[in-house]
Amino acid sequence: MTFTALDHQHMAHALRLAERGLFTTQPNPRVGCVIAHGAEVVGAGWHQRAGGPHAEVCALRAAGERARGATAYVTLEPCAHHGRTPPCADALAAAGVARVVVAAEDPFPQVDGRGIEKLRAAGIAVETGLLREAARELNVGFFSRHERGRPWVRLKLAMSLDGRTALGNGESKWITGAAARADVQRWRARSSAILTGSGTVLADDPRLTVRLDEDASLPPPGRESVADPARGQGEGTAHATDWTEVPAAAFVPPLRVVLDRRLRTPAGSHVLDGSAPTLVLHGDGAACADDRFARAECRPVAERDGKLALPAVLAHLAARECNEVHVEAGPALCGALLAEGLADELLLYVAPALLGDDARPLLHLPALRSMDERWNLRLLDLRPLGADLRLRLRPEA
Numbered sequence: 001m002t003f004t005a006l007d008h009q010h011m012a013h014a015l016r017l018a019e020r021g022l023f024t025t026q027p028n029p030r031v032g033c034v035i036a037h038g039a040e041v042v043g044a045g046w047h048q049r050a051g052g053p054h055a056e057v058c059a060l061r062a063a064g065e066r067a068r069g070a071t072a073y074v075t076l077e078p079c080a081h082h083g084r085t086p087p088c089a090d091a092l093a094a095a096g097v098a099r100v101v102v103a104a105e106d107p108f109p110q111v112d113g114r115g116i117e118k119l120r121a122a123g124i125a126v127e128t129g130l131l132r133e134a135a136r137e138l139n140v141g142f143f144s145r146h147e148r149g150r151p152w153v154r155l156k157l158a159m160s161l162d163g164r165t166a167l168g169n170g171e172s173k174w175i176t177g178a179a180a181r182a183d184v185q186r187w188r189a190r191s192s193a194i195l196t197g198s199g200t201v202l203a204d205d206p207r208l209t210v211r212l213d214e215d216a217s218l219p220p221p222g223r224e225s226v227a228d229p230a231r232g233q234g235e236g237t238a239h240a241t242d243w244t245e246v247p248a249a250a251f252v253p254p255l256r257v258v259l260d261r262r263l264r265t266p267a268g269s270h271v272l273d274g275s276a277p278t279l280v281l282h283g284d285g286a287a288c289a290d291d292r293f294a295r296a297e298c299r300p301v302a303e304r305d306g307k308l309a310l311p312a313v314l315a316h317l318a319a320r321e322c323n324e325v326h327v328e329a330g331p332a333l334c335g336a337l338l339a340e341g342l343a344d345e346l347l348l349y350v351a352p353a354l355l356g357d358d359a360r361p362l363l364h365l366p367a368l369r370s371m372d373e374r375w376n377l378r379l380l381d382l383r384p385l386g387a388d389l390r391l392r393l394r395p396e397a
C-alpha cells in the first residue's frame with residue numbers, strides 16, 4: 001500500500017489527537033480521527049472517555065455535510081459493534097465518506113476486522129497500516145490485553161549509579177530528584193493499575209495515587225509525541241498530553257493493586273485509606289474478613305511455590321480490563337516479573353550518586369553460569385530529567 005505525504009500528515013494529526021485521551025479513556029483505547037478533502041481538514045476529533053462518543057463520531061459531527069466524499073483517517077479500525085455507542089463503521093458509511101485510512105486493526109473480539117469488512121461492503125475504499133506501529137504503541141496495553149490476554153507491564157525502578165535502590169537500613173527517600181518523581185506521576189496516571197507487593201507497603205507505606213499537583217511547580221514535560229512522522233514509526237513516549245489539558249473530572253484513577261499472599265498489609269496503611277479504588281490479591285489460604293480491608297476489594301489468586309502465581313495475577317487484571325500496569329515494587333517482585341518474562345518495559349531512573357556496598361540491589365535475579373544466559377535489554381530512549389537520567393528499556397525477546 002502506498003500512502004502520500006498528505007496521508008501521513010493527516011494520520012499523524014489523528015495520532016496527536018488520540019494522545020489527548022492518554023489519561024481519560026480507560027478501559028478503552030486512545031483513538032483519533034481526521035476527516036479531510038485533500039489538504040483541507042473538515043472535521044477532527046478524539047475519543048475522550050468510555051461511554052462517550054468514539055473519535056469518528058466526534059469528527060463526523062464537526063464535519064457535518066462536508067464529510068461526503070471525504071477521506072477519514074482513523075488511528076484504530078472503526079468499530080462494527082453496538083457497545084456503549086453504535087457502530088462507527090455505520091456512521092462513516094451513512095455520512096458518505098468515500099475512503100477510510102486505518103492505522104491499526106482492532107483486536108477487540110467484537111470488531112476484529114468486521115469494521116473494515118462493513119466499510120468495504122458499503123462501497124468505501126479502505127486502506128490499512130499507515131503509521132500502524134505508532135498507533136499500536138499509543139495503545140500498547142489495549143493490544144496486549146486483547147492479543148496476549150495480559151496487560152502491558154511496566155516496571156518503574158530508581159537507582160543510584162552503582163545500581164542500588166536504598167541504603168542497607170532501608171532508607172530510600174529520595175534517590176532521584178523532583179523532576180524524575182513528577183515524571184513517575186505521569187506514568188502512573190496513564191496506567192490502568194499501579195501494582196506493588198506487601199513488602200513495599202510494610203517498608204514504605206506508599207500512597208500509589210496520582211498527584212496531579214505534584215509537578216505543578218515544574219515546567220511541562222518536553223513534547224514526546226508518538227505521532228511525529230519525522231521520527232519514523234519507531235516507539236515514542238506519549239506524554240505530549242499535559243496535565244493542564246486533562247479535565248480533572250475526566251481523569252480515571254488507576255486501580256491500586258497489592259499482592260499480599262498472607263494479608264500482612266497493616267491497618268492504617270495508605271493503600272487501605274479508600275482514596276482510590278484498591279484491590280488486594282491474596283492466597284487461597286488467607287481470608288479477608290477483618291475491617292482493615294473495608295475500603296478495598298479482596299480477591300484470592302492461585303499460588304505456586306508458596307507465592308502468588310504472577311501469570312494468574314496478570315490474567316485477573318486483564319479480565320478487569322487493565323491495559324497498562326505500572327509496577328512500583330521491591331527487588332523480589334520486580335525481579336520475578338522479569339525472570340518469568342512478564343515484564344514488558346523498564347522505566348529506569350538513574351541518579352548520579354553512589355550508595356555503597358551494603359545498599360540494596362535493583363533486582364533479585366537468579367545467578368547466571370554464563371554470559372549467554374544474561375538478560376539483554378533494548379534501549380528505547382534516554383533523557384535527562386533534572387539531575388537524573390531516565391532510560392526506557394524493553395527485554396529482548
Ligand code: AOF
Nearest residue numbers: 031047054055078079083084085088108
Ligand atoms: C472506534 N473508535 O474512538 C474507539 C473505539 O462500548 P464502547 O462504545 O466503549 O466501545 C469500546 C470498544 O470500541 C473498544 O474496546 C474498542 O474495540 C473500540 N474503541 N473504536 O471505532 C473509537 N474508542
Ligand code: ZN
Nearest residue numbers: 054078079088
Ligand atoms: Zn467506534
